Amino acid sequence: xxxxxxxxxxxxxxxxxxxxxxxxxxxxxxxxxxxxxxxxxxxxxxxxxxxxxxxxxxxxxxxxxxxxxxxxxxxxxxxxxxxxxxxxxxxxxxxxxxxxxxxxxxxxxxxxxxxxxxxxxxxxxxxxxxxxxxxxxxxxxxxxxxxxxxxxxxxxxxxxxxxxxxxx
Amino acid sequence: xxxxxxxxxxxxxxxxxxxxxxxxxxxxxxxxxxxxxxxxxxxxxxxxxxxxxxxxxxxxxxxxxxxxxxxxxxxxxxxxxxxxxxxxxxxxxxxxxxxxxxxxxxxxxxxxxxxxxxxxxxxxxxxxxxxxxxxxxxxxxxxxxxxxxxxxxxxxxxxxxxxxxxxxxxxxxxxxxxxxxxxxxxxxxxxxxxxxxxxxxxxxxxxxxxxxxxxxxxxxxxxxxxxxxxxxxxxxxxxxxxxxxxxxxxxxxxxxxxxxxxxxxxxxxxxxxxxxxxxxxxxxxxxxxxxxxxxxxxxxxxxxxxxxxxxxxxxxxxxxxxxxxxxxxxxxxxxxxxxxxxxxxxxxxxxxxxxxxxxxxxxxxxxxxxxxxxxxxxxxxxxxxxxxxxxxxxxxxxxxxxxxxxxxxxxxxxxxxxxxxxxxxxxxxxxxxxxxxxxxxxxxxxxxxxxxxxxxxxxxxxxxxxxxxxxxxxxxxxxxxxxxxxxxxxxxxx
Numbered sequence: 001x002x003x004x005x006x007x008x009x010x011x012x013x014x015x016x017x018x019x020x021x022x023x024x025x026x027x028x029x030x031x032x033x034x035x036x037x038x039x040x041x042x043x044x045x046x047x048x049x050x051x052x053x054x055x056x057x058x059x060x061x062x063x064x065x066x067x068x069x070x071x072x073x074x075x076x077x078x079x080x081x082x083x084x085x086x087x088x089x090x091x092x093x094x095x096x097x098x099x100x101x102x103x104x105x106x107x108x109x110x111x112x113x114x115x116x117x118x119x120x121x122x123x124x125x126x127x128x129x130x131x132x133x134x135x136x137x138x139x140x141x142x143x144x145x146x147x148x149x150x151x152x153x154x155x156x157x158x159x160x161x162x163x164x165x166x167x168x
Numbered sequence: 169x170x171x172x173x174x175x176x177x178x179x180x181x182x183x184x185x186x187x188x189x190x191x192x193x194x195x196x197x198x199x200x201x202x203x204x205x206x207x208x209x210x211x212x213x214x215x216x217x218x219x220x221x222x223x224x225x226x227x228x229x230x231x232x233x234x235x236x237x238x239x240x241x242x243x244x245x246x247x248x249x250x251x252x253x254x255x256x257x258x259x260x261x262x263x264x265x266x267x268x269x270x271x272x273x274x275x276x277x278x279x280x281x282x283x284x285x286x287x288x289x290x291x292x293x294x295x296x297x298x299x300x301x302x303x304x305x306x307x308x309x310x311x312x313x314x315x316x317x318x319x320x321x322x323x324x325x326x327x328x329x330x331x332x333x334x335x336x337x338x339x340x341x342x343x344x345x346x347x348x349x350x351x352x353x354x355x356x357x358x359x360x361x362x363x364x365x366x367x368x369x370x371x372x373x374x375x376x377x378x379x380x381x382x383x384x385x386x387x388x389x390x391x392x393x394x395x396x397x398x399x400x401x402x403x404x405x406x407x408x409x410x411x412x413x414x415x416x417x418x419x420x421x422x423x424x425x426x427x428x429x430x431x432x433x434x435x436x437x438x439x440x441x442x443x444x445x446x447x448x449x450x451x452x453x454x455x456x457x458x459x460x461x462x463x464x465x466x467x468x469x470x471x472x473x474x475x476x477x478x479x480x481x482x483x484x485x486x487x488x489x490x491x492x493x494x495x496x497x498x499x500x501x502x503x504x505x506x507x508x509x510x511x512x513x514x515x516x517x518x519x520x521x522x523x524x525x526x527x528x529x530x531x532x533x534x535x536x537x538x539x540x541x542x543x544x545x546x547x548x549x550x551x552x553x554x555x556x557x558x559x560x561x562x563x564x565x566x567x568x569x570x571x572x573x574x575x576x577x578x579x580x581x582x583x584x585x586x587x588x589x590x591x592x593x594x595x596x597x598x599x600x601x602x603x604x605x606x607x608x609x610x611x612x613x614x615x616x617x618x619x620x621x622x623x624x625x626x627x628x629x630x631x632x633x634x635x636x637x638x639x640x641x642x643x644x645x646x647x648x649x650x651x652x653x654x655x656x657x658x659x660x661x662x
Contacts, residue, residue, distance in 0.1 A: 143229040144295040147283055150181055151299045154276045157188070158306035161266050 005052060012048035019045060032078045036071060043067045057130040173228045173235045176217055176243060177282045183209040184275035191268030199267045203258035206271045207251060207613070210278075214247040231350050232289040241489060241642035242285035242416045245496050248620075249408040250278040252500045255617035256401045256507050263511075270310060274405060277303040284413040288424070290339045290349035290374070293417055297335070297381065300410055301328045307405070308398040320397025327380065327390040335377025341370030351425035358428050371426060378421070381414030382470045385444040392451075395463030400510050403459060404503030407466050408496045415473060415492060419485060422477060423646040431480050435570055438478035442577045445471025449584040458506055458592060459516040462499070465542060465589075468581060469495060475574055476557045482643055484560040489639035491553030494541065494628050498550050501621035502538035504614060505531045512608050518592060522599035528608040532596045534618050539589040541625050544582055549628035552636070554582070 023038040043066045050059035137145055187206050194201060217240065227234045253274055261267045280299030287293040305328065309321025343349050345367040346357065354361065361367045376387060383391040395403050422430040422437075430437075448468025455461040476488035506516070508531060513520040524532040541550035558578055564571035610618075628635050 140230060140232075141291060143232055144289075144291045147280075147292070147295045147299060150276055150279060151295070151302060153185075154273065154299065154303050154306070157269055157273065158302070161269055161306060162309060162312065 009049070009052055012045045012052065015045040016042055016049065033075065036074050036078060039074070040067050040071050043071075054129075057133055060130075170226055170228055173226055173233065173286075176213060177279055177286075179213055180210075180247075180275055180279050180282060183213075184272045184279065187268055187275065188272040194268075200258050200261040202268045202271055203254055203261050203613070206275060207254045207258070210247055210251040210254060210275075214244065214251060217247055218244040227288065231352055232292050233283075233286050234288040235286060236642075237638075237645040238416070238420070238489075238642040239285040241493075241638055242412060243282055245412055245493060246278055246281040246285065246409050249405060249412075249496055249500055250274055252504070252617045252621060253401050253405045253409075255613040256404065256504055258613040259508075259611035260511055264310070265312075266310075270307070273303050273307055277307065277405065277409065281409050281413040285416045287417065288351045288420070290342060290351075293421075294332075294336060294339055297377070297413070297417070298332060300413055301332065301381075304328075304402070304406060304410060307402040308394055310402060311399050314397075316397040317399065318397075320394045323390055323397075324394045327387075331377045331380035331387065334373045334380075338370045338373025338375075338377065341366050342374065343370075345370065351420065354425045355427070358426050362426075362429050362432070368429070371421075371429065374421065375418075378414055378418045379440070382411055382418065382473070383467050384440055384470045384474060385447050385467070388444065388447065388467045388470075391467055392460050392463035395466065396457050396460040396516065400459065400503055400507035400516075403462070404500055404507065407462065407499050407503065411466065411470065412492050412496060415488065418477060419488065419643075419646060423485065430477075434478045434480045437474055438570060438574050441471045441474030441478055442574050443471070444468070444474060445581045446577055447471075449581040449588075452588045453584065455588070456518055457516045458518060458521060459510070461588060461592070462502065462506070465585070466499075468585065469542075471581070472554065472557055472578060475561050475578060478574070479560040479564065481560060481563065482640070483556070483563065485643035485646060486636065486640045487553060487556035487560045489642055490556055490632070490636050493635050493639065494549030494551075494553045494625070494632075497621050497624035497628065498538050498541040498548070501534050501618060501625055502542070504618045504621060505535040505538070508608060508610060508614060513604075518595045519601075521592060522595050522601065523605055524595075524608075525597040526605055528610060530610060530615070530618070531608060534622055535596065536593050537622055537625055539593055541629070543586050543589045547626075547629045549625045549632070551629060552632040556636070 019038045019041040023035050023042055026034060026038065043062060047059040047062040047067075050056075050062060183206065186209075187202050190202050190205065191199075225236050254271060257264065257267070257270060257274075264270055277300050280296050280303065283292065283296035284300065287296050305321060305325045308324050309318050311317035339349065342354070345364045346354050346361055348354060380387040380390075395407070398406065445468045448464045448466070448471055452461050452464035452468065455464060473488050473491060476484045476491065478484070479487070508528075509520055509524065510516045521535070524535070537548065541548035544550045544554040558575060561571055561575050561578065565575050566572075
């Protein structure tokens with residue numbers, strides 16, 4: 001009888017694989033924006049996997065940074081480029097070849113790593129919990145953290161300046 | 169913890185916030201008042217920083233932030249260039265849309281530079297560099313009605329983000345292999361870390377990020393476009409403050425964190441320096457735009473400075489610091505003139521400078537002194553730094569052929585630079601075509617800024633002793649405490 005967390009793991013892992021596949025090879029749509037949305041789903045499913053590993057902070061950052069900030073950047077680039085041209089483009093033999101080599105290499109590394117891995121008898125505690133991270137950020141790395149606040153102020157002023165209408 | 173060590177950084181930040189907020193209450197007709205406030209504030213802090221009231225040597229935040237002779241040396245120059253740049257903007261405060269923000273951003277970039285001068289940890293170094301770079305993304309694209317300025321901003325953004333990516337990856341590898349990011353802690357274990365390929369790759373990637381900041385080949389491609397497209401006052405700050413901050417960090421990483429590895433890599437740095445100075449000098453020859461010319465000249469100067477780093481000696485570091493001191497005054501004087509002339513004629517072509525000798529003798533004298541000093545001709549500030557630099561290279565030239573090649577390349581670079589600098593001087597005094605000869609008015613703050621720079625260039629040229637002594641003291645503090653006993657400062661590594 002599998003435990004509930006195991007079921008969750010299979011669900012998230014399956015979703016990750018499915019969405020990842022739909023991101024690169026969607027049979028229904030060749031629209032780059034659809035692919036980007038599936039990438040968001042992939043990232044969120046991976047965040048679920050991180051939660052199951054008790055890496056809560058990593059999961060939150062995964063959603064905030066990748067699904068949030070990085071994807072906005074992706075969408076900007078997609079919108080700046082010509083989407084129609086991308087939709088019409090046919091499969092490229094060279095691209096398929098390079099992709100196959102990359103997949104084979106990564107799969108080889110994965111199989112090799114799993115082959116040599118010995119499962120731990122006890123569950124290891126995950127380092128880098130939110131609490132320790134917060135503590136180190138406000139003690140050892142307090143100064144860079146404070147300097148970042150000036151950086152954020154500068155970024156905010158800059159965005160407003162560069163995006164507003166011409167003022168007199 | 170001794171928070172008073174950070175007083176300079178905190179005060180400049182507060183000044184920036186005050187200028188930003190002051191804009192809310194000051195009517196738009198009196199905007200230039202904010203420029204005067206910023207300039208006065210920096211002026212007071214400058215006298216405080218270089219005077220006897222400078223904070224005493226010490227470290228804060230667990231050795232992450234260090235105040236020593238080197239940091240004080242650089243901080244004086246950062247405040248000086250901020251002061252001159254703010255003075256230059258006051259005259260055009262009416263035409264800059266968002267003038268208060270422009271002043272505030274200059275102050276925030278200065279804060280980044282001050283932190284960079286004191287950074288003794290890779291994390292603080294990265295954050296300080298990002299503060300400088302992100303602020304410059306905005307300052308470069310400030311003239312939004314000119315497409316050249318926006319183009320320069322986008323180019324700087326893309327190249328800067330790429331360089332930051334390299335650097336943060338390098339720092340991650342360094343942290344991964346060393347378990348610490350603090351310079352002294354790394355210095356204590358550098359023999360062991362020097363054998364770790366992961367650490368060396370991390371260090372190399374960090375140098376990529378610093379190479380971008382100082383515009384060294386092969387990370388120089390942004391410099392000419394950005395120098396040309398950015399508003400002239402931004403370019404002035406980019407060429408002085410931002411570049412000096414890159415060198416402050418390069419010196420600290422090279423000689424405080426990993427002196428042994430630097431000695432091992434001296435030929436790599438030397439090679440980069442030679443390629444950089446030849447590239448900058450050769451590409452400057454066909455330029456018609458004076459701002460673009462200054463961009464290539466800035467690349468060439470980064471090359472000379474790298475030669476001083478590659479000398480791996482106290483004399484080499486002293487020469488780099490002396491050179492930077494003279495260079496900052498010289499380049500600021502040049503850009504003070506370029507800012508006025510480009511604003512007047514809406515063009516940065518050499519032809520816009522034609523007949524400047526008759527249109528404004530003050531401006532023509534200023535630019536001539538600046539260019540002659542950049543070329544390294546004796547009675548001016550640029551000469552002594554270059555002389556010390558070549559001397560520090562020549563000390564190795566007898567025993568190693570590569571240093572001899574570098575020495576010859578530097579001499580060739582100096583000769584080429586004479587040609588292109590004097591092309592501009594000729595256009596100013598002996599124009600080929602009869603140009604527009606209406607006099608150019610120069611406002612008070614710009615006169616003051618130009619005066620400060622010209623007096624600096626002449627004074628440091630005739631009496632360089634104080635500067636060289638300061639530079640020597642600063643360079644002596646670079647060697648980490650643990651290494652002083654084990655390794656003589658003058659040691660030559662082969």
